[in-house]
Amino acid sequence: MSVITICNHKGGTGKTTTVINLAAALGLGGKRVLVVDLDPQCFLTQMMGVREPPPQESSLSFMAHDADINTLPVARVSGFDLLPSSQYLTRAQKKLGGPMDSFWIKEALAAGHDYDVVIFDTAAALSVYTMNALVASEQVVVPVTPEYQPVVGAGQTWQTCQLVREKLNPSLSVPFFLLTQVDARKRDHAIYSQYIRETYEGRVLESVVRTSASLAETTRDGQTVFDHDVVSRGARDYANAADELSRYFFPDDVLETSTSIPTPIKEDNTPEAVPVGSGGGSMPHAWVPLNRC
């Protein structure tokens, strides 16, 4: 069993897109996957075409003593189960300020369930829900677009994870970074990709997710990229990322999603991405080095 949080304190870095397509890829590889939408804005819930449920049937139901993951009202979507979010999470947060309120999800998972993988989608803001996810997780994946603000957000997320590991959850591994929305035509992307690879050496996935029309389109039609266009570059990129992550998360169990995805056909005239670590060049003038802690 693997419990994974997808997190970056900067918004719009591809967290929700990563959760959906990583879950779908793992589902295609035969894993039983539960996705939990912990973002009060409910984008993942909406993107999968699931109606926002009443609060007691949403991911908020985790935040109680008697939460039983086996009886939670999950929706069966494309290859995985989804516990949807509710906008009520924002209001409920005011009542969740106690010292033990970061442990609800960990407690609920410890009671036992049949999933091979649980994946949490989190909001950019560091909330009690994100803390619950990090306290319950063994793994963190940080989607990071190679631009200034997402890179700063990734550094902050790294620091949060270190704090959680020291104070609340010693089982939390050092995060993996997944470069997302990479555009090989942008010089800045090559520069920031190289910075990320040098700063977090050994924890940055070789696989990158390039900008992809099919990924942008799936946000509108309630499908994963594998439903939408299985030969697209988005499908290929997420299959590769899932395959690579599986080698870390399930070392005894080689996932075969990438071999089941056909070679992509070019869907637009954007050049294929070069290996991002090879971009080189000096840092932008405004660059402020981040402390890796």
Ligand SMILES: Nc1ncnc2c1ncn2[C@@H]1O[C@H](COP(=O)(O)OP(=O)(O)OP(=O)(O)O)[C@@H](O)[C@H]1O
């Ligand atoms: N590789 C990609 N290529 C093109 N568009 C993408 C890609 N990844 C994500 N997007 C688009 O970028 C936008 C932001 O993506 P997403 O919602 O996954 O980010 P997020 O980190 O979850 O955002 P938030 O912090 O608001 O929750 C969405 O419109 C999504 O469709």
Ligand SMILES: [Mg+2]
């Ligand atoms: Mg999101």
